[in-house]
Amino acid sequence: MYARVKTAALHGIDAYIVDAEVDILYKLPSFTIVGLPDNAIKESRERVTSAIKNSGFPFPQNKVTVNLAPANIRKEGSSFDLPIAIGILAASGYVSTDALDRFIIVGEIGLDGTVLKTRGVLPVAVAARKYGAEGLIVPKDNVQEAAVADVDAYPVSNIRDVIEILEGKSSITPFKLNIRDIFNMGGEQHYLDFKDVRGQESAKRALEIAAAGAHNILMIGPPGSGKTMLARRFPGILPTMTLEEALETTKIHSVAGILPPNVALLTTRPFRSPHHTISDAGLVGGGAYPKPGEVSLAHNGVLFLDELPEFQRNVLEVMRQPLEDGVVTIARAAITLSFPSRFMLVAAMNPCPCGYYGDPYHECTCTITQVRKYRAKISGPLLDRIDMHIEVPSVRYEKLAGEPTGESTEEIRARVMEARLIQQKRFEGIKNVYANAHMTTKLIRRFCKLSPEGENILKQAITRMGLSARAYDRVLKVSRTIADLENSESIEPYHIAEAVQYRSLDREYWA
Ligand SMILES: Nc1ncnc2c1ncn2[C@@H]1O[C@H](COP(=O)(O)OP(=O)(O)OP(=O)(O)O)[C@@H](O)[C@H]1O
Ligand SMILES: [Mg+2]
Ligand SMILES: [Zn+2]
Structure with missing residues (x-):
């Protein structure tokens, strides 16, 4: 008997959909998981076995094989426990397999069958939405972050909750929140x-x-x-x-x-x-x-x-x-x-x-x-x-x-935001540069032009304080920001004079 449960694995801050396939054969009892690192497999096997038994179901006395596909991509984490357990129960005939393709299931389980909070549920929810899943079944403590991604997220506390949802007999409804409201409230x-x-x-x-x-x-x-x-x-x-x-x-x-x-x-x-x-x-x-x-x-x-x-x-x-x-x-x-x-x-x-x-x-x-x-x-x-x-x-x-x-x-903050707006306009279309501090030397030459008088002040300061060439660029960037805070297009000598102060420790401290 075979069953397939949809779940997801993390990669950085993204997630991708993974199939937990379960096959049960009438052979000597064994329980193998492939597609996870060794130590994780061992732990997951123990949790899944105990959780199934402690939820009131018999663990199949046959050859159980679980494959997390695609097997060649490295996966990690305990969030596969729940889909594996559900897959085993489905392949043993305790859960109808009709709905399995429509839901994505993630969650760690405890030995007693309770579903525990797991990490990375927001990226999983984003992946579930992209995939077009009808619902996402998650540990109840993760349901808020799941709902952020605008999928129907069902909070569950134990294995029985999941089975009832899959069989359409549950009173658990998807958790709803309005992300705009939360964002604006915050x-x-x-x-x-x-x-x-x-x-x-x-x-x-x-x-x-x-x-x-x-x-x-x-x-x-x-x-x-x-x-x-x-x-x-x-x-x-x-x-x-x-x-x-x-x-x-x-x-x-x-x-x-x-x-x-x-x-x-x-x-x-x-x-x-x-x-x-x-x-x-x-x-x-x-x-x-x-x-x-x-x-x-x-x-x-x-x-x-x-x-x-x-x-x-x-x-x-x-x-x-x-x-x-x-x-x-x-x-x-x-x-x-x-x-x-x-x-x-x-x-x-x-x-x-x-x-x-x-x-x-x-x-x-x-x-x-x-x-x-x-x-x-x-x-x-x-x-x-x-x-x-x-x-x-x-x-x-x-x-x-x-x-x-x-x-x-x-x-x-109001002044800071004004200054950032000026910078946004300045750096429009320039990749990875959002603020003056991100300017490259080339951009500094372009956006931090000085008047002869300003040039003079900077030169004097540098000689007097023994600043390095790098400090020179730094002073220019900070002067640009000081000018922006005043909504001044040009960098004035007194902007430079102030910026130089923020290097005044250079000589005394680091020389
Ligand atoms: N300018 C200030 N205005 C109001 N309270 C202050 C001020 N400076 C210090 N305090 C009080 O002194 C406490 C200690 O300050 P803080 O921990 O920020 O010092 P620190 O410079 O970080 O010291 P350390 O070098 O020991 O870490 C603060 O919790 C605050 O109650
Ligand atoms: Mg301190
Ligand atoms: Zn001292």
């Missing part, structure tokens, strides 16, 4: 507000510029000066996500299996702040069958690396490719996958090991050698990808008391 979001930050006007200004031009930024300051506080508020001043961005980010979180059960769509830009003990696989993605890492979970949002010099050097180095390309490619023996990783880097560090170098209220206890060594932990090539370095000095007590008087996140 529009005005629960970001932390910049209003809470007292003082730090120049740091806030720099963060506004960074947000406006998508410039990566490094904050340097003593303990307790508010670096973490500022960073956490940064995603809120980025332009609100488009629906397309929201879907892309949600897909990545779905594939990583970290989407909360009651969340259909991530409408808030992600803010990821991995600890400095993170491994390179944790940061860029990895594993035998790679999962997205922090750089991808931060896609369309912010990756915050606090205490930057504490990260292992090799970990920071692997970040360079995704930082540059907006995509991370992970090659393993079995498979090569890519995940999107267009994030903005916000990094923070103390100026020295004790934290108080240059602080007017605390004495620094470090030797010059210690300070140099500490700063040398960050490589030149990484620093080169960070357009802006700013100092975040400690705030006097007087400023911390009293009512907050600063601007709100909303006010700042």
Whole structure:
């Protein structure tokens, strides 16, 4: 007896339809699965066997063969448990096979037959819709993300639920949601507000510029000066996500299996702040069958690396490719996958090991050698990808008391969005360039023309501060953004003068 159940497998942040074929022959009892990696097969076989028995069905005492077709493509994950179990029950005559072709089924099962949350259901739902499936049967905790893809998604808790749906006897109805409503509702979001930050006007200004031009930024300051506080508020001043961005980010979180059960769509830009003990696989993605890492979970949002010099050097180095390309490619023996990783880097560090170098209220206890060594932990090539370095000095007590008087996140974001609109027009039709920070040298030459006076100021600054040729391009990009924030077509000398300030640490810190 033979049965075929439609299911799906993940590939990066996409999914493709897979057939779980089950054949039962009157031969000595055995249970073989082909088309999965060895260790996954073993585990799945055990779960499926127990789940079938504990759901009140006999496990066939015959030769059971399961093939996940196409067999030549590497598959991974526990989401094949449920289709395999249903296939076995169908091939044994416990489920009518009539409806099997019309549904896509995914889900992990527990030994007791309950259906458990699985990862990557949003991409599966997208694939199911493209395929034209009549319905998608998913674990109940995944039903929200499935419904985002506009398919009829049926939430199930156990094997019996699935059988009833397939036989048309179920009272479970497809879960409905209106993605536009959810998206619009999420529009005005629960970001932390910049209003809470007292003082730090120049740091806030720099963060506004960074947000406006998508410039990566490094904050340097003593303990307790508010670096973490500022960073956490940064995603809120980025332009609100488009629906397309929201879907892309949600897909990545779905594939990583970290989407909360009651969340259909991530409408808030992600803010990821991995600890400095993170491994390179944790940061860029990895594993035998790679999962997205922090750089991808931060896609369309912010990756915050606090205490930057504490990260292992090799970990920071692997970040360079995704930082540059907006995509991370992970090659393993079995498979090569890519995940999107267009994030903005916000990094923070103390100026020295004790934290108080240059602080007017605390004495620094470090030797010059210690300070140099500490700063040398960050490589030149990484620093080169960070357009802006700013100092975040400690705030006097007087400023911390009293009512907050600063601007709100909303006010700042409005200006950022205006500046982004100008950039959108500027870069229309240019691939992979959405903001000033993405400009190549050629584009910089084209869009950052200076007047002779401006040219002069920049030259002087560079000689005086001993900046590199690379710093030159960086200053131009940041000047472009400063001009855009003022809706100024031309880059004026004072725009350049401000941009140069965001390199002022170059000589002192990194020379
Ligand atoms: N400018 C500020 N306005 C209001 N509160 C502040 C400000 N700066 C610091 N604080 C308060 O001090 C706390 C510590 O700040 P935060 O953790 O951001 O410092 P930090 O610069 O990240 O320090 P570290 O170098 O130790 O990580 C904040 O939670 C906040 O309550
Ligand atoms: Mg901090
Ligand atoms: Zn010190």
